[in-house]
Amino acid sequence: MKAGFYWSYPSRSLARGGQRTLLAIFCIAVGVLAIVALQLVGNMVNDGLTSNIRAGNGGDISVRSDIVPLTAEQVTTFDTLKSQNEITQYTAVAESQAQSIDNDGQFQFYNLAAVDPQVFPLAGVPTFTNPPNGSLASLLTGNNLVVTQSLLMTLGAQVGDTITIHAGDGRVVTGTIVGVIENGGLFQGDEALVSLNSYKALPGASNQPVSYNAIYADVPDHSDENADAAKQSIQSALPLATVTTTKDALQQNEDQVQLIRYFLQVVGLLALLIGGVGIINTMQVLLRRRQTEIAMLKTAGYQRRDLYLLFGVEAGLLGIAGGIVGAAAGVGVSFLVKSLVEQLFSIALPGSIDPVTVVSGVAIGFFTALIFGLLPIVQASQIRPVEVLRGIAERRGGTGIAVSILLAVLLAVLFFFLALSILKSVGVALGLVAGAGIFLLLLSLAFTLIAFIIGKLPVPERFSLWFVLLIGGALLISAAITLAIPAFGVLFLVVSLLGLVVVILPRTWKSNVKMALRNIGRQKIRTSTTMVALFVGVFAIGLILTLGQNIKDEINSALSTQLKYNSFLLVGSADKAAVDQKLAQISEIQGQTVNAVAQDIPLAVNNVDIGTFLQGVSDAGSSSSVGRQGAIFFLSGVTGYDLAQGTVPDTKIVKGFQASQVGRNLIAQDASPNPDGSYNVLMPQAASLGPLNLKLDDLVKVGSRDGKTTATLKVVGFYPTSFTGTNLPIYGANSLVNTLSGGNPLYVYSLKLDPNQAHDTLQQIQKAVPSVQTFSVVDLLVFINGLLNNLIILLTAIASLAMLAGIIIIANAVALAMLERRRELGILKSVGYTSRSVLSEVLMENGVVGFTGALLAMLLVTLATVVLAKVVFKITLGVSAPIVLGIVLATAVICMLVAWLVAWNATRVRPLEVLRYE
Numbered sequence: 001m002k003a004g005f006y007w008s009y010p011s012r013s014l015a016r017g018g019q020r021t022l023l024a025i026f027c028i029a030v031g032v033l034a035i036v037a038l039q040l041v042g043n044m045v046n047d048g049l050t051s052n053i054r055a056g057n058g059g060d061i062s063v064r065s066d067i068v069p070l071t072a073e074q075v076t077t078f079d080t081l082k083s084q085n086e087i088t089q090y091t092a093v094a095e096s097q098a099q100s101i102d103n104d105g106q107f108q109f110y111n112l113a114a115v116d117p118q119v120f121p122l123a124g125v126p127t128f129t130n131p132p133n134g135s136l137a138s139l140l141t142g143n144n145l146v147v148t149q150s151l152l153m154t155l156g157a158q159v160g161d162t163i164t165i166h167a168g169d170g171r172v173v174t175g176t177i178v179g180v181i182e183n184g185g186l187f188q189g190d191e192a193l194v195s196l197n198s199y200k201a202l203p204g205a206s207n208q209p210v211s212y213n214a215i216y217a218d219v220p221d222h223s224d225e226n227a228d229a230a231k232q233s234i235q236s237a238l239p240l241a242t243v244t245t246t247k248d249a250l251q252q253n254e255d256q257v258q259l260i261r262y263f264l265q266v267v268g269l270l271a272l273l274i275g276g277v278g279i280i281n282t283m284q285v286l287l288r289r290r291q292t293e294i295a296m297l298k299t300a301g302y303q304r305r306d307l308y309l310l311f312g313v314e315a316g317l318l319g320i321a322g323g324i325v326g327a328a329a330g331v332g333v334s335f336l337v338k339s340l341v342e343q344l345f346s347i348a349l350p351g352s353i354d355p356v357t358v359v360s361g362v363a364i365g366f367f368t369a370l371i372f373g374l375l376p377i378v379q380a381s382q383i384r385p386v387e388v389l390r391g392i393a394e395r396r397g398g399t400g401i402a403v404s405i406l407l408a409v410l411l412a413v414l415f416f417f418l419a420l421s422i423l424k425s426v427g428v429a430l431g432l433v434a435g436a437g438i439f440l441l442l443l444s445l446a447f448t449l450i451a452f453i454i455g456k457l458p459v460p461e462r463f464s465l466w467f468v469l470l471i472g473g474a475l476l477i478s479a480a481i482t483l484a485i486p487a488f489g490v491l492f493l494v495v496s497l498l499g500l501v502v503v504i505l506p507r508t509w510k511s512n513v514k515m516a517l518r519n520i521g522r523q524k525i526r527t528s529t530t531m532v533a534l535f536v537g538v539f540a541i542g543l544i545l546t547l548g549q550n551i552k553d554e555i556n557s558a559l560s561t562q563l564k565y566n567s568f569l570l571v572g573s574a575d576k577a578a579v580d581q582k583l584a585q586i587s588e589i590q591g592q593t594v595n596a597v598a599q600d601i602p603l604a605v606n607n608v609d610i611g612t613f614l615q616g617v618s619d620a621g622s623s624s625s626v627g628r629q630g631a632i633f634f635l636s637g638v639t640g641y642d643l644a645q646g647t648v649p650d651t652k653i654v655k656g657f658q659a660s661q662v663g664r665n666l667i668a669q670d671a672s673p674n675p676d677g678s679y680n681v682l683m684p685q686a687a688s689l690g691p692l693n694l695k696l697d698d699l700v701k702v703g704s705r706d707g708k709t710t711a712t713l714k715v716v717g718f719y720p721t722s723f724t725g726t727n728l729p730i731y732g733a734n735s736l737v738n739t740l741s742g743g744n745p746l747y748v749y750s751l752k753l754d755p756n757q758a759h760d761t762l763q764q765i766q767k768a769v770p771s772v773q774t775f776s777v778v779d780l781l782v783f784i785n786g787l788l789n790n791l792i793i794l795l796t797a798i799a800s801l802a803m804l805a806g807i808i809i810i811a812n813a814v815a816l817a818m819l820e821r822r823r824e825l826g827i828l829k830s831v832g833y834t835s836r837s838v839l840s841e842v843l844m845e846n847g848v849v850g851f852t853g854a855l856l857a858m859l860l861v862t863l864a865t866v867v868l869a870k871v872v873f874k875i876t877l878g879v880s881a882p883i884v885l886g887i888v889l890a891t892a893v894i895c896m897l898v899a900w901l902v903a904w905n906a907t908r909v910r911p912l913e914v915l916r917y918e
Contacts (some may be wrong), residue, residue, distance in 0.1 A: 010314035017286060021318070022585045023812045024282040028322025028365045029329065030808045031272030035422065035800040036330025036361035038264035043357060044349040045260050048184070049253040051350070055124025055185040058216035058247040060227045061087070063234060063243040066095075067632045068601050069211035071705065077237045078215060086230045090217040091119040094199060094210045098192065099773070101763070103156035107779050109753040110151055110190035112167055112212065115140070115201035122216050124185035130159050134179045140195045143175035148183050151190040165192065170205020170572045170771045173198075183348035203770055205572025205746055208705065234779045239611030240602065240632055242619060262423065266432055267798050269419055272364070273436060274533045274805040276372035276415070278812045281526060283315065283373045286747040287380035294383050307381040315373035316366055323365020327358045333801075334695030340797055344790040371414040412437055440532060447528035447535075450852060455521010459514040460503055471499045485862065486881050491855060491888060502645050508837060516845035523817065527849060530806075530813045534853035534891060537803025541796055542861040542887050548792040550865070555784055563777060564650070565591065565750035567758050569765065570773040573744050581824040582768045583749070588761055592753035593875070595639050597728050598741040600702040602635035603710065604754035605692065607699070610635075616693045634687040635700060635730025640737035640745065643671035649682060656695055663696045663717030670716075671733045678712040682731035686721040704740045722814045807898055814846060815900045816904035825907065838907045843896045850895025854888040 014021045054060065063070075070092075078090040098112035115121075117140035129149060139146055145163070147155075157177060165173040173194055181187055197203060200210050217234075219226035234243050244252075287294070297307065331353055338349050370695040412433060419429040460467050474496035482489025502513055520527050571579045583589060602610045614628050621627035626634065641647050648666050655662050663682075670680040681862065687694045694700075700713040713730065721883035725746060737745045753761050755778055762774040818825070828838055862879045869877035 006309055006313055009310055010317060013286075013290070013314055014317060020282060020815070022813050023808075024279060024286070024318045024369075024862045025322040025325060026276035026808050027275045027282060027805075027812060028319055028369055029275075029326035030801075030805045031268075031275030031368060032323050032326025032361045032365045033330045033333060034271035034805070035265070035268035035364055036327045036358060037333035037337060037801070038268040038549070038572070038798070039261075039342065039357050039361075039422075040334035040353060041349075042261035043354050044334075044338055044352065045341065046257045047352060047365060048347060048349040049257055050250060051393065052124060052185060053246050053250045053253065054222070055121075056253070057244060057246050058186050058214070059090075059122035060219045060222050060246055061230055061234070062244045062249070062485070063215040063217070063238070063241050064213065064244070065238065066213050067629065067636050068240045069094075069213050070238065070241065071211055071707065072209060073707065074214065074238060075212055077234070078217060081217075081230060081233060085220065085393060086226070087217045087219050089117055089119070090124060090215055091122060091822055092196075092212045093214040093216070094196060095213040096169055096171075097163065098165045098167045098173075100163050100165050103152065105759075105763075106782075107759070107762075107774070107776075108154050108190075109779070109783065110154065110192065112165055112173070112192050112194065114194050114196040116196045117193075117709040124216050126187055127184070128181050130177055130180040130591075134181075136179075136193065139179045140193060140526070141198075143173060143194065143198055144178040145173075145175040146179040146181060146193040147177055148181055148187050148189070148191045148816055150183050151192060152177070152180055154190050164770070165194075166770065166773055168570070168765065168773055169208070169210075170570070171199065171202040171576075172770045173202065182307070183342075188347045198860040205570070205575065205773075207572075207574065207744065211705070232625055236611075239609075239614065242629075262425075262428060264420055264798070265427075267801065269422065269432060270436065270536065271802045272368060273415070273431070273440075274536060274802060274809065276368055277533065278805075278809045279315075279318075279369060279372040281373055281529060281809075281816060282812055283311075283376035284379070287311065287376055291380075291383055298340070298383070304381045308377060308389040309372070311377040311380065312370060315369045315377065317367025318373075319366035320362060321365075322369065323362035323504050326365055327361035330361060331358060337794075337797060340790070340794040344787070344794050352871060362533075367418055371411060371418065373413060374414070378407055399456055403659055437562050439678045443532045444528050447531040447853070447856075448524050450531070450856075451524040451527040454848065454852065455518055455524070457517050459510060459517065461510070462503065467503070472497055474499065478792065485879065486858050488855075488859065488862070488884065490881070490885065512837060512844060516840050519817075519821075519841075519845050520848060522805050526813050526817070530809055531853035531856075533806035533809035534803075534850060534895070535806075535857045537799065537806040538854045538857035538891055539860055540799035540802055542858050542883070544792060544799055545796045545883050545887070546861055546865055547816055547868070547877075548788055548877055549880050550869075550885060552785055552788050554779055554877075557790075565593070565752050567751040567753045567762060568779040569747075569749035569751070569762075569776045570775075571747045571749060571769070572771060573747070575769050575771055576747055578769045579747075579749065579765065579772060582765055583751075586764070588754055588757050589751055590754070591604060593750045595641065595727065595748045595750070596734050596737040596741075596745040597640065597748050598637060598737040599705050599728070600636060600730075600740050601705060601707075601709075601868060602632060602700070603703050604701040605635075605694075605698070607701075614691060626692070628691070630686065633693050634684055634729045634829055635702065638681070638702075638730045638732050638737055638740060639727045640732060640734040641666065643733045645670050651682070651731075653682075653717045654685055654720055656685060656718045658688050658695050659718075661696070663715070665717060665730065666733070671735060672718060673735070674714065678714040679732050679736040680716045681713045681736070682717045682719050683715050684721040685718045687729070688718060694897050702740070704742060706742065708742065709739055711736060726774050729796065735810075781800065806893065810846065810850070810895055810898045811902050813905075814842065814902040818903055819840075822906075826910075835907045839900065839903060842907065843902045847892045847896045848897035851888060851892040854891035858884050858888055865888060 012823065017024075044601055045302060049056065075092050078087060078092075081087045082090065094114040096114075097109060099107050099109050102108045115136070117136035120136065126136065126146075134146075136146060145165075147157075155163065159177050159180060162176045167173065175194060183189070204210075217230065221608045222452055224245065224247050227247065231243045231245055234241070263690070294307065297310075302310075332457045334353075334782065335351065338351065341347075342349055416429055416433040419432055420426060423429045423432070458467065475493065478489055478492040478496050480489075481492055502510065505513070569579065571854050583592070604610055605613050614631060617625075617628040617631070619628045621630050635737075641649055643666055646668060651665075653662055653665050665681060666682060673679055681700075683694055694715055696717070700715070701710060703710045713732065713736075719731065727750075753776075758776045758778055762776055766772050766774050829835070858879070862884075865877050865879055
């Protein structure tokens with residue numbers, strides 16, 4: 001019989017709990033929702049990037065050479081390797097940054113890949129959506145095009161449409177879309193595919209043959225050992241290329257995925273932690289209202305261990321119910337977050353649902369309820385029946401306080417093990433629990449003090465000298481804050497003025513204000529808990545929006561105001577006369593310069609072969625190094641100036657990072673080679689960082705792309721590294737460009753156009769000379785703003801899960817307050833207060849709580865922004881007044897709305913019913 005009681009009592013207690021039970025379930029559900037949703041998204045990212053690594057890598061080996069594309073002669077290296085049986089098959093791909101005009105008349109930039117459809121791809125056959133049974137071999141003939149689904153949507157096109165593609169090398173493809181493939185594997189983002197043979201037949205800007213950015217190869221038996229051996233041979237023959245085996249790609253993707261999963265899991269655990277705080281509050285009220293029952297159970301012979309089991313079963317049932325609700329909701333939310341991730345990164349993720357993750361969500365709910373229910377369960381089990389039955393107030397001595405502290409420590413330890421089971425990393429779990437615990441403890445203490453201060457704020461019946469002086473001082477402080485931080489100054493000014501308004505309010509309203517403030521001070525612990533929950537969500541959202549807006553403003557400002565020119569053309573030698581003629585007909589051009597440019601191949605630095613020089617250098621850069629890819633970029637292109645006619649680089653000359661003296665700008669004498677045959681050049685300041693570590697008078701040997709010519713460059717100065725339109729990084733004489741291009745250079749036209757007319761003007765030029773590649777700062781701003789907006793939306797959506805936990809805590813706190821103050825409400829209504837008056841007091845109370853929590857969160861956002869600006873970004877960042885005002889006021893309104901929804905029925909209680917039974 002006793003065993004049956006252990007089930008019947010908890011289940012009936014939960015059924016009787018009604019609204020209180022639902023609140024406890026919601027507290028658990030919101031944390032489980034966040035954990036399950038974000039873990040499912042992490043699983044999707046993991047499956048998308050690591051499930052078929054060979055398909056994503058394009059074969060057993062992927063060879064990329066984007067900065068210095070491979071020539072046809074260099075590609076023959078793979079024929080040699082094939083004859084030596086080091087590789088079994090390979091396919092070469094010519095990729096180019098392309099542009100087309102969409103259905104709205106806007107330029108769209110994407111990737112164009114010229115492939116051999118009979119061989120490409122070696123791995124990961126594309127999945128066609130239209131036609132369903134399509135293949136590259138059957139569709140890519142002539143100028144037919146196959147596009148990814150994302151590009152089809154970007155262009156607003158459909159199968160059968162004919163589009164014109166302007167490739168980066170000057171080739172113009174006018175093709176018909178005959179097939180659409182799903183995004184995934186090797187085909188990520190916006191991409192169009194065309195036949196390599198057809199592409200080669202088209203004339204380029206400088207009549208240069210097609211070069212290749214990517215080579216995909218297979219090795220015998222597809223084994224890692226053979227792939228590693230082939231990688232060494234390829235790297236030795238092509239030192240400027242990046243060679244990636246499937247093993248390398250898997251490791252890189254796993255590292256990236258692990259970081260993403262840690263981020264998602266930590267956010268979910270924070271939401272779970274906030275929900276756990278709500279569980280503690282709810283369980284405390286649930287058990288406090290049953291003190292008489294507990295006393296009766298003890299007098300009937302039930303021991304503490306029996307009560308632990310009874311209430312433990314009750315908490316477990318709450319956890320299971322909350323886990324089921326949260327896991328089910330998490331599945332739905334995961335697809336929302338998945339779509340945001342796909343939109344941001346232009347990748348396709350599998351929509352798979354891992355049953356283990358969903359079921360583990362229910363288990364997490366169960367253990368979370370037990371962990372956070374432990375403290376109130378032990379406290380309730382310590383009740384002494386004689387004190388309850390005699391109506392003696394509960395006294396907490398030193399032993400009770402010590403037990404509470406020990407229980408809090410035990411709770412932290414148990415939550416650590418829960419976090420460890422999810423994160424699978426002791427260091428990350430320990431850092432999360434310790435960091436979050438200390439942070440939340442400090443916040444709780446601070447908000448408890450603030451709640452105490454709010455509870456003591458005066459509500460005077462009339463104006464007095466001390467009150468006027470107090471408000472006057474507050475107005476002066478608000479004015480000073482307004483000068484420094486306008487948004488907060490306005491908020492403090494409004495609060496100060498409200499202090500004056502309170503005095504002239506009707507007596508009933510004034511009483512409501514006083515009761516609202518006193519209730520905040522009376523329930524300091526619960527108020528501080530609510531503020532902490534709000535604080536975390538508001539801080540995360542506020543920081544994301546503030547940094548996102550600042551970064552967008554900085555980029556927009558840099559590109560819009562710091563560049564002398566805002567539009568650019570890339571023109572081949574054969575088209576230069578036609579472009580000059582067209583530009584002469586356009587009156588809207590406000591400024592113009594023309595520079596000859598030539599791509600080159602780095603060969604040596606200070607007589608050290610480039611392969612040896614860059615051996616062992618990581619691709620990634622750091623604060624002291626530009627990395628391998630950065631080093632190759634800074635040595636791989638020359639911008640020419642007509643130095644003989646006095647046209648020199650319009651730039652400031654700065655010291656190299658390794659130099660003790662400033663070099664010089666180029667002069668007319670640099671138009672011709674030095675007596676030793678070298679050419680004087682300027683290098684970007686970043687080239688003086690590792691691994692290049694260039695200094696004045698250092699020598700760099702480069703070769704032409706066709707391999708017929710070499711030139712030695714002598715560094716005579718450095719210019720600040722910054723965005724310079726389409727200029728190539730090395731600044732030299734036109735004679736150097738002619739040498740490296742074989743007398744057939746490309747030309748970069750830098751134009752200053754009216755931003756409102758730049759798009760139309762560039763369209764006119766490209767229509768007149770189709771092989772011209774156009775680019776404007778406006779196009780770049782649209783692209784960057786779109787990317788940042790998507791990133792902000794994604795991060796805000798993830799942070800909103802923590803905010804949702806805070807909103808549940810608010811609803812929880814209001815509902816529990818209504819239950820605890822049920823007798824008080826009955827008394828108020830019996831002495832003449834209406835339901836509307838009582839509800840207005842509740843709304844005011846929670847509006848103040850929401851306003852205060854959000855205000856302090858945005859103050860910390862401001863501080864964090866200043867610190868990040870000084871330490872990380874090295875720029876000046878500000879906090880937007882609309883963002884601060886919008887977030888603070890919106891939070892206050894949300895708190896009031898939630899309070900209104902929860903307290904509506906509770907404030908309509910009948911006084912006679914309450915006073916009779918309470």
